[in-house]
Amino acid sequence: GAGVSQSPSNKVTEKGKDVELRCDPISGHTALYWYRQSLGQGLEFLIYFQGNSAPDKSGLPSDRFSAERTGGSVSTLTIQRTQQEDSAVYLCASSIIDRAYEQYFGPGTRLTVT
C-alpha cells in the first residue's frame, strides 16, 4: 500500500514569500503530525491533528506558521513571510490514533529560503 507522501520534495523560495507544504497520510490514519528537522538535528514537533482538529499546536514557532487538515486526510502546512531560519526539512507522519508510538513518516520537504 501507499505510504505517506509529501510534496514538493524540494522548495526554494525567496525571503518574505509564502509557501505551502502538502502531506498525504496513509489511508485510515486519523492522527497526523508535522515536524521540522534542521540539518543534523533532531525532530522538532510542530503540530498534531486528530481527524481535522488540532489539539496540540504547541510546537508552531510563530504566528507565521499555520496548518490545516481537511476531510481527515490531506494536510497543508503554510509558512507566511518566510525567513532564512525557516530553512529545514519538514516531515509529516501519520498513525492510527491508538498507536501514536508507531508513526509512519513521509520523505519530507526540504525548504530553502534564500
Place this chain on the structure above:
Amino acid sequence: QQQVKQSPQSLIVQKGGISIINCAYENTAFDYFPWYQQFPGKGPALLIAIRPDVSEKKEGRFTISFNKSAKQFSLHIMDSQPGDSATYFCAASKTGNNRKLIWGLGTSLAVNP
C-alpha cells in the same frame, strides 16, 4: 526541558562490533518506548519498541534493554554492519488524549567497514 535524554550524540563502531545508544527519561507515566532509524534523505522509520513491563526485547541484531527503576533504556546493535549507519532516535509516549511522541535528540552512528 528535554524529557528524553539521548547519548552519545555520535558513535563510530567497527564492522562486527556492538553499538550501544542510551536514553533516559523523567516522566514515569511514559508507557511505550520506540526506537526509530533514519537514513539520509529519508524520514525516520520505526525499528523496535518496548513497554515498561518487559526488561528486554530482541529483534534480529537489535535489542532494547529497559531498566524501569533507573528510568533508562538502551538500544544494542549486535554485529554492526556498514548498512546500519544511520541516525537513531529514541522516543517515549504515554497513553492519553494527546498521544504524541517525546523524542530524544538522536545519535549519528557510523559503522566502518
